[in-house]
Amino acid sequence: MFNNSQENGRAGQRCKVNKHLIIAGHIIGASLYQFRSQLLAWYEARARELPWRKNRDPYRVWLSEIMLQQTRVAAVVEHYHEFQRRFPDVKKLSAAREASVLAAWSGLGYYRRARMLHAAARIVAQKHGGKFPRTAQELRMLPGIGRYTAAAIASxxxxxxxAVVDGNVERVIQRITGNPLRGEKLWTEANGWLDRQRPGDFNQAMMELGAVVCTPRAPACLTCPVVHLCATRGELATGKKAAPRKKREAHYALNYRTNGRGCEVFLKRRSIQSSLMAGMWELPEIDDLSQVRSGGNAEPCLTVRHSITVTDYTVRVWRTSAPRSKGKWIPVEGLNNMALTGLARKILRKAGVIP
DNA sequence: AAGCCGGGGGA
DNA sequence: TCCCCAGGCTT
Incomplete structure (x- = not known):
């Protein structure tokens, strides 16, 4: 297992050749100190300035970590400030109605996260006196907080x-070691690498490296602070299978009227039983296009593209004269506080109904 | 272990 | 057009 460490008899080569720092697929000894200090130095110098890095308030950290689950940083940044403004602390969040929490979450997707966030806030407020548990083990008990998120908040x-292990950390460790570690072994490896003096910075630095430098495709090895310690320098055996995407067309009705109460839009609420976007509000979907066409519409007033799970939709929006389904007239001023689906919000924006 | 949940932006 | 993202929960 150590056969690659002595292929050249000269000891002076030891630190020049990266493979010698990785023994049997693990980073070892002095190179681990190097790795930590160089990664942390890089992080201090180059870390992106993100809203949740302003301080270590557990509420802010928690909120960011929930939002960041399977969600890109850019999308989170867009929602983070407004969410903070509406719900400045865990007590305010716990006192809010679930509907208003969902409204602030609108567009982020995975809406169950918002429900679990809200439920967790109530537990923290009621059972923990408004203070967050301080250990990963205790945090893990809260809804929506799994192994990754508990470790992230605690550290x-x-x-x-x-240590945390997310998709970034997994990729970084696999590339550095050249070892396709997964599951429990990956968590063990990450904990061995962790800088125990600065666990929070170290964890964020690992994820930052994966997000900014050690990207899935075309990693920027030229700017990598630990490239000299890397066994693969970008190679990665991928075991991921790409889910095939379907293409579909969908049609929605835009009903818009002005009366004594001002401007109103007709919306309907998705079933609370629905597996997808349960309880969220959207425009009525049109099943039978012939009815709209016979109503005098030759062309849709709007066409948008929308990706949802594994389906890419082409969405046509039709102005219709009267709603044909059950639903509710919503004043446009109230739309900001509605739990709209991302698609509904997108359509209403493009149509100029909301800013 | 595998399936499910949203949405968008870059390559 | 395709791919992948600071995961958690259920079965």
Missing amino acids: IAFGEPV
């Missing part, structure tokens, strides 16, 4: 020495 907000 970043409270300095507990626990």
Whole structure:
């Protein structure tokens, strides 16, 4: 297993050849100190300025971590400030109605996250006196907080020495070691690498490296602070299978009227039983296009593209004279506080109904 | 272990 | 057009 460490008899080569720092697929000894200090130095110098890095308030850290689950940083940044403005602390969040929490979440997707966030806020407020548990083990008990998120909050907000493993960390470790570690072995490896003096910074630095430098495709090895310690320099055996995407066309009705109460839009609420976007509000879907065409519409007033799970939709929006389905007239001023689906919000924006 | 949940932006 | 993202929960 150590056969690659002595292929050249000269000891002076030891630190020049990266493979010698990786033994049997693990980073070892002195190179680990190097790795930590160089990664942390890079992070201090180059880390992106993100809203949740302003301080270590556990509420802010928690909110960012929930939002960031399977969601890109850019999308989170767009929602983060407004969410903070509406719900400045865990107590305010716990006192809010679920509908208003969902409204602030609109467009982020995975709406169950918002419900679990709200439920967790109520538990923190009622059972923990408004203070967050300070250990990963206790945080894990809250809804919506799994192994990754518990470790992230505990390390970043409270300095507990626990490593995180997300998609970024997995990729970084696999590339550095050249070892396709997965599952429990990956978590063990990450914990071995962790800088126990600065666990929060270290964890964020690992994820930052994966997000900014050690990207899935075309990693920027030229700017990587630990490239000299890397066994693969960008190679990665991928075991991921790409889910095939379907294409579909969908039609929605835009009903818009002005009366004594001002401008109103006709919306309907998705079933609370629905697996997809349960309880969220949207425009009525049109099943039978012939009815709209016979109503005098030759062309849709709007066409948008929309991706949802594994389906890419081409969405046509039709102005219709009267709603044919059950639903509710909503004043446009109230739309900001409605739990709209991302698609509904997109359509209403493009149509100029909301800013 | 595998399936499910939203949405968007870059390559 | 395709791919992938600071995961958690259920079965």
